[in-house]
Amino acid sequence: MAKPDPRPPRRAQGALETQVLSVLRTADGPVTAAWVQERLDAELAYTTVMTVLIRLLEKQAVTRRREGRSFVWSPAADEAGLAALKMRKVLDREQDRRAVLASFITALPEDDEQLLRALLDQAADAPDEPAG
Structure with missing residues (x-):
């Protein structure tokens, strides 16, 4: 008998990007990846959030600028x-x-x-x- 898979089911393609964009839209201004990570419903690793943000940047869906030693992120459009x-x-x-x-x-x-x-x-x- 096969053991049940302890991992959560995979999200639909783009679902995590949509969640990240939704969180960014709730911000009053540019925010850090850590800020986004804290507000996502799922328990995601910081590196996962960064990967999603970078993919969204490549798609021109978000913008970023350096602030201190890190980047702050904003949605590029509604x-x-x-x-x-x-x-x-x-x-x-x-x-x-x-x-x-x-x-x-x-x-x-x-x-x-x-x-x-x-x-x-x-x-x-x-x-x-x-x-x-």
Whole structure:
């Protein structure tokens, strides 16, 4: 008879990243990895939290800056901004952007398609942002 596995079940891919981002969004400003670790529900090693933060940094989902001898971390965008970043990265991996966008648009429910059209019209009517 097999012994039960004492390890907790594996999380779904990206679940830990989502948890870390959620914790970062609760902060009043940039925070340390130790601060994030203390606020996560799971008992995670500091090195695990650092690994997740570095992966999120590589995905441009968080920013960091040196403060003293350590780094402080912040979310790079809100949830909508992060979803948009993911969509852009998927699009950037494809060779035929036109086909991908056309397929995306035709698969949208009518309400979402109308919303997208309105947002595109609004963006077209907006004055250009000054270069900074």
